[in-house]
Amino acid sequence: MQKEELTNIINLLSTPRKIVITAHTNPDGDAIGSGLAMYGYLQKKGHDVMFMIPDPDPEFLHWMPFHSLIMVYRDQQELCLEAIKKAEVIFCLDYNSLGRLGRAEEPVRNSNAAKILIDHHRDPAPDFDYILSIIETSSTSELVYDFISACGDAEMIDQDIAACIYAGIITDTGSFSYSCNYEKTYLITADLYRKGIDGEHIHRHVYDTYSEGRLRLLGYSISEKLVVLKEYHTAYIYLSKEDLDRFNYQVGDTEDIVNYGLSVAGINLAALFTERDGVVRISLRSKGNFSVNDIARKYFNGGGHVNAAGANSTISLEETVRIFVEMLPDYKEKLTSVY
Numbered sequence: 644m645q646k647e648e649l650t651n652i653i654n655l656l657s658t659p660r661k662i663v664i665t666a667h668t669n670p671d672g673d674a675i676g677s678g679l680a681m682y683g684y685l686q687k688k689g690h691d692v693m694f695m696i697p698d699p700d701p702e703f704l705h706w707m708p709f710h711s712l713i714m715v716y717r718d719q720q721e722l723c724l725e726a727i728k729k730a731e732v733i734f735c736l737d738y739n740s741l742g743r744l745g746r747a748e749e750p751v752r753n754s755n756a757a758k759i760l761i762d763h764h765r766d767p768a769p770d771f772d773y774i775l776s777i778i779e780t781s782s783t784s785e786l787v788y789d790f791i792s793a794c795g796d797a798e799m800i801d802q803d804i805a806a807c808i809y810a811g812i813i814t815d816t817g818s819f820s821y822s823c824n825y826e827k828t829y830l831i832t833a834d835l836y837r838k839g840i841d842g843e844h845i846h847r848h849v850y851d852t853y854s855e856g857r858l859r860l861l862g863y864s865i866s867e868k869l870v871v872l873k874e875y876h877t878a879y880i881y882l883s884k885e886d887l888d889r890f891n892y893q894v895g896d897t898e899d900i901v902n903y904g905l906s907v908a909g910i911n912l913a914a915l916f917t918e919r920d921g922v923v924r925i926s927l928r929s930k931g932n933f934s935v936n937d938i939a940r941k942y943f944n945g946g947g948h949v950n951a952a953g954a955n956s957t958i959s960l961e962e963t964v965r966i967f968v969e970m971l972p973d974y975k976e977k978l979t980s981v982y
């Protein structure tokens with residue numbers, strides 16, 4: 644980790660502080676895993692801590708240790724505003740610009756607290772006082788493990804904190820299938836097992852807890868809504884609000900659907916478009932050196948990583964899909980020569 648930043652942060656945390664941990668909108672396993680691991684650690688260190696997320700997280704993450712202590716800005720706005728106002732330190736985990744806080748952006752931006760970023764997305768915005776940003780890593784959860792260790796507190800990582808870190812690593816790597824070509828990820832994972840986690844149990848919590856509606860929505864998406872454009876090595880799925888309502892959509896139900904497009908041989912770019920209230924959510928995935936981060940930024944004002952990116956579109960579902968399909972010819976060569 645960046646040494647100078649770290650020394651300053653350790654000094655800052657050398658006395659008990661009022662701390663708010665924040666994660667991005669539509670929080671995923673890494674956002675919640677890194678946030679809860681940090682929550683467990685800072686609380687053990689004697690700080691006064693709150694973990695705040697802008698809007699609710701999917702149910703398959705609710706088993707996690709400390710989860711009941713999370714505050715949702717959408718639902719507990721006054722409590723959150725009060726905590727942000729009093730905060731001396733704000734941790735910003737798993738996002739690289741305050742814009743990713745959605746409805747909670749303004750109060751955090753206006754706060755005088757020292758803002759500490761721990762993240763693995765490219766090009767962090769100048770929104771933070773301290774930046775611990777490493778792109779070549781599996782997840783922010785792995786960086787939280789590094790952070791705690793660099794603070795000299797590796798032994799404070801107990802089974803509960805370890806379970807949160809593990810959940811973040813498996814969800815951000817598709818259970819060790821991408822963003823995980825690093826020896827260190829496995830050394831850390833081994834240490835998490837040494838701390839007593841039950842990896843099989845965690846997998847069942849995260850992956851074997853679909854509702855019937857979620858499983859049927861997945862089947863329907865692949866069977867009825869998948870469009871394969873072989874010429875452009877691209878596959879996409881689009882789901883209207885009616886589609887989602889038909890399967891009693893709950894937060895998190897469309898997570899992972901985008902990955903199935905990529906499982907087709909020869910497909911290097913996969914997209915999922917879902918129509919929510921007022922916005923179209925875009926999820927992009929790719930293989931090898933084809934960057935969906937570039938596409939998310941250039942066409943949809945979003946971002947992410949080389950192989951996984953996302954964005955929101957405020958135009959209609961049809962228009963959004965049209966923009967996506969119309970840009971494909973410009974990328975035909977790149978999409979044909981992915982390695």
Ligand code: 5GP
Pocket residue numbers: 669671737743925926927944945946947948951952953954955
């Ligand atoms: P997902 O498709 O799973 O929602 O997101 C994939 C990746 O892209 C995640 O790492 C996430 O942090 C990033 N991402 C998703 N949505 C957005 C967005 O609206 N803006 C930016 N900058 N990044 C996003």
Ligand code: MN
Pocket residue numbers: 673674737763782783815
């Ligand atoms: Mn992440």
